[in-house]
Amino acid sequence: MRELFLQLIQGISFGTLTGLTPGLHVNSLSRLALPVPVLFIMGLVHTFLDSIPSALFGVPDGDDTVPSLLPSHRMVLQGRFGELVRLSVTASTLAVILAILAYPLYARVAPLYRFEIGVIFIVFLSLFLILSQRNKIGATVIFLLSGFLGYIAFGMPLRDPFYPLFTGLFALPLLVEAYLNPPKEVKVSDGELTVGFKRLLKFSALGTFFGALASLLPTLTAGQASLLGSKFTRDDRDYLTIIYSTNTAAYAFSLANLALTGKTRNGVMVAIGEVSVNELPFLYSLGLSAAMLVIVFAPRLAILMGKVAFKWYRQSILSIMVFLFVLGFVYNGLPGIFLMLSATFLGFLAPRWNVFRVTYMGVLMLPVLVESII
Numbered sequence: 001m002r003e004l005f006l007q008l009i010q011g012i013s014f015g016t017l018t019g020l021t022p023g024l025h026v027n028s029l030s031r032l033a034l035p036v037p038v039l040f041i042m043g044l045v046h047t048f049l050d051s052i053p054s055a056l057f058g059v060p061d062g063d064d065t066v067p068s069l070l071p072s073h074r075m076v077l078q079g080r081f082g083e084l085v086r087l088s089v090t091a092s093t094l095a096v097i098l099a100i101l102a103y104p105l106y107a108r109v110a111p112l113y114r115f116e117i118g119v120i121f122i123v124f125l126s127l128f129l130i131l132s133q134r135n136k137i138g139a140t141v142i143f144l145l146s147g148f149l150g151y152i153a154f155g156m157p158l159r160d161p162f163y164p165l166f167t168g169l170f171a172l173p174l175l176v177e178a179y180l181n182p183p184k185e186v187k188v189s190d191g192e193l194t195v196g197f198k199r200l201l202k203f204s205a206l207g208t209f210f211g212a213l214a215s216l217l218p219t220l221t222a223g224q225a226s227l228l229g230s231k232f233t234r235d236d237r238d239y240l241t242i243i244y245s246t247n248t249a250a251y252a253f254s255l256a257n258l259a260l261t262g263k264t265r266n267g268v269m270v271a272i273g274e275v276s277v278n279e280l281p282f283l284y285s286l287g288l289s290a291a292m293l294v295i296v297f298a299p300r301l302a303i304l305m306g307k308v309a310f311k312w313y314r315q316s317i318l319s320i321m322v323f324l325f326v327l328g329f330v331y332n333g334l335p336g337i338f339l340m341l342s343a344t345f346l347g348f349l350a351p352r353w354n355v356f357r358v359t360y361m362g363v364l365m366l367p368v369l370v371e372s373i374i
Helices: 002-020 026-030 036-049 051-057 063-077 081-101 103-112 115-131 136-154 162-180 197-216 222-232 236-261 267-272 277-311 313-347 357-373
Strands: none
Touching: 002 026, 002 036, 002 051, 002 277, 026 036, 026 267, 036 081, 036 236, 036 267, 036 277, 051 063, 051 081, 051 162, 051 236, 051 277, 051 313, 063 081, 063 236, 081 103, 081 197, 081 236, 081 277, 103 197, 103 236, 115 136, 115 357, 136 162, 136 313, 136 357, 162 313, 162 357, 197 236, 236 267, 236 277, 277 313, 313 357
């Protein structure tokens, strides 16, 4: 029992570290030789907290938090950061519970997946992404340019091509803009959720459904799946509820998929390697325990982080940019730095052409389509 408690605390600690550190992905620590419970809890807690640095600084840890950047920024600038954090951890907790309840149905569907189904989804999502925008020509150009950049990156001898791509396309342009035009005054304080439980449950359930899809289809990430949910919402809180629950549900379902089919859908599952169906109740119980603890301490920790960030905003932004380049060099050396800079230049185009930043997800989608055709 003592060892189990220590593993729980260790997983929560590692997940908090990666979730709150801008640019530090959970996959970076999953390479360590950690016990399976620690790895699973670490990845789960990460999905609860990775919304916080992306809301404060616009630094996604991967594609999963990309769609939430602007809505979450609006809530922060409105002085509703505390509510945003509570929304994130509550939606994530509901997603874990709903994923566990949906497991019997998921167990029937998961073994039926075929690669062709994933390709069809990517074609549909690509068309949806481009045709739903006003500047369709600009969206098409950015989708193709980012896809071309992704195709080149995945052919380079890099340890982690995703890091320079996502950091350059999404994080660095926003950080530069934030440094040049810092907010005059932002109130950082705790706040209560203003969303009713039924409404929260409704959109968490929708996000859980999209998370299940993302865990089944390797060509469909949690970030991409949550885009579909944007058509069901008109309110920032509803949209963010879908995104946060999609992100967590995709991770929770990925463990079930590993047990049922042996397929790995993220870096943590690769590190876990193998898990049996009989182990799922134990691991999910640990996950729920971790969720209860995160709900208690996350808001206070996030508020402290926010107050520090906005007290020394420009210094914080500059420190983060230096940290991101150092990580880029550690991960991939000089080739990774050059790739990150190329992605950064491309990352400035979307807002100037009135194109949604999420169109840069072509960096993943186009290479998959090209490879499936070739």
